[in-house]
Amino acid sequence: MLITRATLLDGTRTDIRADRRIVAMAAEIPPLPGELVHDAAGGTVIPGLHDHHLHVRAAAAAAASVRVGPEDVADAGHLGRVLVTRAPDRDGWVRAVGYHEAAAGPLDRSVLDALCPTVPVRIQHRSGVQWFVNSAGLARLGLAGHPDGVLSSADPRWSAALQRAQLDVTAFGELLSSFGVTGITDATPDLDDAGLVGELRQSLWVLAPGKRILHDDALDLDELTGWIAERHAGDIPVALHCVTAAQLVVALEALRCAGRHRFDRIEHAAVVPDGSMALLAAGGATVVTQPNFVAERGDEYLTDVPEAEHHELWRVASLRRAGVAVALSTDAPFGRPDPWAAMRAAVYRRTPSGAVLGAAERISPADALTLFTGEPQRPAVPRTVTVGAAADLCLLSTPPDETLAELDAGMVAATVIAGEVVYRRD
Known part of the structure; x- marks a missing residue:
């Protein structure tokens, strides 16, 4: 592909020819027959x-989970309503993420049993290092005798018992x-x-x-x-x-x-x-x-x-x-x-x-x-935008001074990975 009228972060104006790597940079590069041309129109080009x-796994799982952080639930009653109205996933669990004590106070199995007693529930602390599980969930994990239902994320003894859904x-x-x-x-x-x-x-x-x-x-x-x-x-x-x-x-x-x-x-x-x-x-x-x-x-x-x-x-x-x-x-x-x-x-x-x-x-x-x-x-x-570097690039619609003033994802016009456009805003 050929990117024309690009501006580097230091203000340099350049055209950029890329395959899997950047193969040429110059003030003006004539396009080749059949070459994909992207006109940057003066916008900034930076390394991807x-x-x-x-x-990655947690992000994919979080997308299929209910969020229960302080910005999502106001108190324990609100948390309970969210849990009981959430349909269980295909594996039978209600899975929630992003919890912090500021939302509804400390959690353990007794608190969760009062809020949602029948459906297996597991709630991840927003730090990612703990899970809170109710009695129905502990029984499913073979941990019915667990004292408080507060489980470490790093402990495979309980996480191995989960049936992993496709993510x-x-x-x-x-x-x-x-x-x-x-x-x-x-x-x-x-x-x-x-x-x-x-x-x-x-x-x-x-x-x-x-x-x-x-x-x-x-x-x-x-x-x-x-x-x-x-x-x-x-x-x-x-x-x-x-x-x-x-x-x-x-x-x-x-x-x-x-x-x-x-x-x-x-x-x-x-x-x-x-x-x-x-x-x-x-x-x-x-x-x-x-x-x-x-x-x-x-x-x-x-x-x-x-x-x-x-x-x-x-x-x-x-x-x-x-x-x-x-x-x-x-x-x-x-x-x-x-x-x-x-x-x-x-x-x-x-x-x-x-x-x-x-x-x-x-x-x-x-x-x-x-x-x-x-x-x-x-x-x-x-990394830098230079000949020989991987053609992994972020093309912005704004010139360098505006790019740095705003630092906003809305400026991303296109994303190039290994010389292939994988995202175009329009």
């Missing part, structure tokens, strides 16, 4: 966006294409594609078998150090899920003891205490973080987190100043899958009510966009 941490990833891939996303990194531990159907056009990079979720109640420095060393011995980098200060402290010490791999990662780094900054920089791991949660959940942080610790939440600018390699992602479906919204969150740091959370962590629009264009294995190393 790469979401460096999301969950169609096509719609999720099409949604990502409309955002200009040409590649994704799946951060699910022990990922496999069993039960997945449909077509996902984006290139896919996976963190398994090096992904590890840490839990505050099971932090074992020696065991984690051994696990990391074992992965490194097989030339496998690790990606450690750290959403609390305790998890980060143990992860950094384990990485120091086990030795580093050049592609090691810290996922989320939701809380980075001041005292951990230098250790994080010295360790050399890339931080893949999600400032979109400031825009999505920031008002709850303002209430739940002591004010003296607000500056430690979802850092970006201070990490980069300290020399930490940083990339951005959405954590879909636990965060909204729109990378442009995540960019705006990194720039403005505004909560849903409009308050600013972590003003010192703001970055420029150009930096926010660039942090979504990294290489899969080196997320903090941005």
Whole structure:
């Protein structure tokens, strides 16, 4: 294909000829007979966006689930009405996602039994690390004697008993294409594609078998150090899920003891205490973080987190100043899958009510966009539109200055993967 009258982010005007890779760039390139021509009309062309941490299976499942977050249900009575009126899936379950205690308080089997006693119900906490199951659901899982119905997502002893429904990833891939996303990194531990159907056009990079979720109640420095060393011995980098200060402290010490791999990662780094900054920089791991949660959940942080610790939440600018390699992602479906919204969150740091959370962590629009264009294995190393690069491109309808001023998914005019147009807005 030939893209004419394109503008690069630095203002350079160029035509671009692409096959699976970019084969030519010049101020004016005559079209070849039969060549597909896309007139960018002065719009910006950037490398296709790469979401460096999301969950394909969970996103496909979430699309078929009922949402019960604070923005969806007002109280326990409302939650109960949503559950009892929801038709069970083909596997007999009512599956709900996105729950947080701000919606209807703490959940356990007794609370769910009072709200929905007869149909098997399982509700995923919005963090993704816990499920709440009622007695009917526990009986189906062979866990009738379980004390409270609060189950860990990482525990295969109960999840293996579920009958996995076929999950169609096509719609999720099409949604990502409309955002200009040409590649994704799946951060699910022990990922496999069993039960997945449909077509996902984006290139896919996976963190398994090096992904590890840490839990505050099971932090074992020696065991984690051994696990990391074992992965490194097989030339496998690790990606450690750290959403609390305790998890980060143990992860950094384990990485120091086990030795580093050049592609090691810290996922989320939701809380980075001041005292951990230098250790994080010295360790050399890339931080893949999600400032979109400031825009999505920031008002709850303002209430739940002591004010003296607000500056430690979802850092970006201070990490980069300290020399930490940083990339951005959405954590879909636990965060909204729109990378442009995540960019705006990194720039403005505004909560849903409009308050600013972590003003010192703001970055420029150009930096926010660039942090979504990294290489899969080196997320903090941005890709560029240049001859020889893969023809994975995001074509915008706006010139560079407007693109950076707006950072809006509505600007995406077309998405090109391996030289093929997979999305066109009109």
